[in-house]
Amino acid sequence: MKREPVKIKEVAASARSENFDEVILGYNEEEALREAARCLQCKNPLCISGCPVGIDIKTFIYKITQKDYAGSYNTIRERNNFPSICGRVCPAEYQCRKACVLTKRGERFASPQAINIHFLERFAGDYGMNHPVAAAEAKRTGPNVKKVAVVGSGPAGLCCAGELARAGIKVVMFEGLHKLGGVLRYGIPPFRLPRNILDYEIESLKKMGVEFIPNFIAGRNKDVDELLKEFSAVFLGLGAGIPSFLGIKGENLCNIYSANEFLTRVNLMSAYKFPKAHTPVNIGKSMVIIGGGNTAMDAARCALRLQKMNGMSPNTTILYRRSEVELPARRLEIEHAREEGIKFKLLVKPQEFVGDEKGFVTKLRCLQCELGEPDASGRRKPIEIPGSDFEVDCDIAVVAIGLNANEILTKVTPALKTDKYGDVIVEQESMETSIKNVFAGGDIVGGEGTVIEAMGMAKRAAKSIIEKLCNQR
Amino acid sequence: MSIKILEKKILADVSGSRIVQIKVPAKDIAAKAKAGQFIVLMVAEEGERIPLTIADIDSNKTTITIIFQEAGLTTRLLGKLGPNDSLYALAGPLGHPTEIHENEDVFIVGGGVGIAEIYPVARAFKAKSNRVTTILGARTKELLILEEELKKASDNFYVTTDDGSYGKKGFVTDILKDLLAGKKACNLVYAVGPIPMMRKVAETTKPFNVKTLVSLNALMVDATGMCGCCRVSVGGKTRFSCVDGPEFNAHEVDWDELVKRNKIYYDKEQHICKLSLE
Numbered sequence: 086m087k088r089e090p091v092k093i094k095e096v097a098a099s100a101r102s103e104n105f106d107e108v109i110l111g112y113n114e115e116e117a118l119r120e121a122a123r124c125l126q127c128k129n130p131l132c133i134s135g136c137p138v139g140i141d142i143k144t145f146i147y148k149i150t151q152k153d154y155a156g157s158y159n160t161i162r163e164r165n166n167f168p169s170i171c172g173r174v175c176p177a178e179y180q181c182r183k184a185c186v187l188t189k190r191g192e193r194f195a196s197p198q199a200i201n202i203h204f205l206e207r208f209a210g211d212y213g214m215n216h217p218v219a220a221a222e223a224k225r226t227g228p229n230v231k232k233v234a235v236v237g238s239g240p241a242g243l244c245c246a247g248e249l250a251r252a253g254i255k256v257v258m259f260e261g262l263h264k265l266g267g268v269l270r271y272g273i274p275p276f277r278l279p280r281n282i283l284d285y286e287i288e289s290l291k292k293m294g295v296e297f298i299p300n301f302i303a304g305r306n307k308d309v310d311e312l313l314k315e316f317s318a319v320f321l322g323l324g325a326g327i328p329s330f331l332g333i334k335g336e337n338l339c340n341i342y343s344a345n346e347f348l349t350r351v352n353l354m355s356a357y358k359f360p361k362a363h364t365p366v367n368i369g370k371s372m373v374i375i376g377g378g379n380t381a382m383d384a385a386r387c388a389l390r391l392q393k394m395n396g397m398s399p400n401t402t403i404l405y406r407r408s409e410v411e412l413p414a415r416r417l418e419i420e421h422a423r424e425e426g427i428k429f430k431l432l433v434k435p436q437e438f439v440g441d442e443k444g445f446v447t448k449l450r451c452l453q454c455e456l457g458e459p460d461a462s463g464r465r466k467p468i469e470i471p472g473s474d475f476e477v478d479c480d481i482a483v484v485a486i487g488l489n490a491n492e493i494l495t496k497v498t499p500a501l502k503t504d505k506y507g508d509v510i511v512e513q514e515s516m517e518t519s520i521k522n523v524f525a526g527g528d529i530v531g532g533e534g535t536v537i538e539a540m541g542m543a544k545r546a547a548k549s550i551i552e553k554l555c556n557q558r
Numbered sequence: 559m560s561i562k563i564l565e566k567k568i569l570a571d572v573s574g575s576r577i578v579q580i581k582v583p584a585k586d587i588a589a590k591a592k593a594g595q596f597i598v599l600m601v602a603e604e605g606e607r608i609p610l611t612i613a614d615i616d617s618n619k620t621t622i623t624i625i626f627q628e629a630g631l632t633t634r635l636l637g638k639l640g641p642n643d644s645l646y647a648l649a650g651p652l653g654h655p656t657e658i659h660e661n662e663d664v665f666i667v668g669g670g671v672g673i674a675e676i677y678p679v680a681r682a683f684k685a686k687s688n689r690v691t692t693i694l695g696a697r698t699k700e701l702l703i704l705e706e707e708l709k710k711a712s713d714n715f716y717v718t719t720d721d722g723s724y725g726k727k728g729f730v731t732d733i734l735k736d737l738l739a740g741k742k743a744c745n746l747v748y749a750v751g752p753i754p755m756m757r758k759v760a761e762t763t764k765p766f767n768v769k770t771l772v773s774l775n776a777l778m779v780d781a782t783g784m785c786g787c788c789r790v791s792v793g794g795k796t797r798f799s800c801v802d803g804p805e806f807n808a809h810e811v812d813w814d815e816l817v818k819r820n821k822i823y824y825d826k827e828q829h830i831c832k833l834s835l836e
Binding site: 261262263271299300301302305306307326327328330336337339340342343345346349350354355358359360361362363364365367443444445491492493 | 586587589590600604605606607631632646647648649650651652779780782783784785786787789790791796798801814815818819821822823826827829830833
């Protein structure tokens with residue numbers, strides 16, 4: 086008895102790439118029941134070990150099969166405050182689905198046969214969002230005389246705040262930007278994570294008593310010492326803030342964006358609605374995205390949408406220095422990008438940007454690469470092929486090759502120990518930093534990770550904070 | 559938390575080119591801000607984030623004063639707001655404060671609305687027993703701002719106007735050159751104004767080998783180091799104006815690049831100004 090995985094409904098590629106609406110439509114009840122019924126309910130469920138926050142996947146899927154959707158939602162919420170977000174952005178094929186017993190051994194990603202855990206999580210999460218399910222309420226049993234400051238409202242901060250609030254601790258969350266959500270707002274486009282979902286999750290934290298203060302720049306308005314005077318503990322979810330550039334000639338020509346700038350303009354500032362929204366973004370005939378991660382896919386799919394929405398023929402290319410299999414992005418994003426018409430030029434290393442007399446980029450000179458031996462990352466190293474030079478047309482370039490630590494706070498806090506990358510050093514189990522009662526998690530600790538990895542760290546930190554505050558009483 | 563404008567003053571109004579001053583409540587910013595730093599603000603939810611210098615802080619450290627020239631859409635929308643209207647967002651202080659040494663000879667050069675930026679810096683230098691020489695430049699008399707305030711903060715004071723309607727006819731660099739050529743003691747030249755002026759200042763001081771700082775007005779989005787929109791080449795290295803600046807060694811700035819990068823959205827700015835202000 087081998088049942089086929091239940092396909093998820095999506096908006097057709099040609100229609101969806103003309104707007105920023107959500108691409109994946111999600112399972113309906115009948116589909117969710119069919120997919121949940123495929124779960125083998127293993128005695129030793131491997132999937133749970135593949136989840137960075139240890140969601141009881143077996144139980145939540147079982148509850149779906151029993152049509153106990155509220156119960157399923159609550160099961161997830163025991164471990165993860167944001168099922169509707171994670172069900173949409175988790176790279177499940179590297180995590181729970183890869184660990185699923187139905188994935189063939191030794192595969193690099195989850196097999197297609199693996200249970201679509203993320204889609205089921207999304208189904209349960211959206212059910213909880215659309216039905217009055219009592220899970221989000223604060224227990225108010227904790228030491229609610231204690232106050233904790235959470236700095237940064239991205240995945241780590243939101244998760245930590247949720248955990249603390251549920252334990253009855255008063256949380257004040259500080260965000261540097263004018264809107265909440267961190268990378269979920271400025272980085273991930275609405276067609277992957279609709280804004281109403283993010284707003285809902287933030288609203289539910291507010292209902293749990295979390296106070297949000299936007300436009301607050303930690304390290305400038307108040308430093309860590311000042312926060313410690315007002316709060317019993319501080320959690321730093323500062324994120325990976327500073328974009329990396331290639332360091333090649335011509336990189337400061339006009340219309341060369343970091344992925345952060347391009348996505349911030351488009352997502353946070355809604356430049357795709359220009360001139361209704363006032364922040365502009367330039368759109369070109371030949372848009373080139375450099376990099377192979379989720380951010381590169383997001384930038385490319387935004388670029389292609391902008392071209393189509395402005396009546397231009399879609400022409401967006403991803404350049405990546407390794408081959409297809411090494412692309413670090415979620416397989417689903419790569420698939421979606423391809424379906425929408427994004428071109429991939431693999432094994433390519435950019436050498437130099439060339440511009441016109443007004444300083445705008447026009448071309449990108451590249452070298453072809455081949456793969457050598459695996460490097461420190463375990464991936465095969467791209468080696469340039471001498472004499473393989475070629476040019477691509479490029480009137481907009483987006484450099485999506487990674488980020489470095491955000492240093493606004495760490496630079497003014499010498500007591501906060503950081504490593505050579507500027508990341509905050511923590512005690513691995515408790516997530517406590519070199520400053521007593523100051524904890525950290527997310528990309529400011531681990532470099533660039535996923536949303537759920539950040540949440541995993543935030544949960545560990547929240548647990549330590551709760552234990553510490555309870556013991557202090 | 560609403561950010562209601564407390565006071566508004568039109569400092570200059572010449573053929574549609576207004577320089578406006580507003581005072582807003584900003585306890586968390588005023589408590590920490592130092593000369594040379596800036597804020598970022600939004601006029602509305604759909605608006606842009608724009609950086610503006612903090613021109614003044616009240617003695618109780620509860621409000622800040624911002625001075626801007628109406629140029630693009632956002633500054634014009636900001637100029638339309640009056641007392642009791644609210645800003646959508648305000649964050650700061652951003653950027654490095656000006657490094658203030660003691661007991662030195664400092665030349666402070668301000669042009670146009672850049673005079674608003676040099677005002678707190680001049681006062682900070684004066685407060686640390688520096689001998690402050692101020693040179694102000696404006697296109698015409700009516701566009702000259704903060705003259706009395708800066709006079710008070712200066713030991714020597716000069717004004718130039720492009721059209722000769724006030725002070726000496728000519729440019730700030732004429733006076734600067736005369737002073738330097740006359741071997742007047744000078745440890746630092748600090749200049750803020752339109753890019754052509756700052757560039758000219760850099761060219762003027764270079765032969766005299768005087769340390770020269772400029773505060774750059776690169777385009778920004780988040781203004782906290784996240785996006786790299788404000789990158790400038792200084793001494794051959796890429797720096798972010800928002801977190802590495804806004805002040806840089808004027809002799810090392812790649813001015814051509816800055817001029818070009820500040821025009822990235824020229825067409826779109828023209829378009830939106832026409833649409834939204836009709």
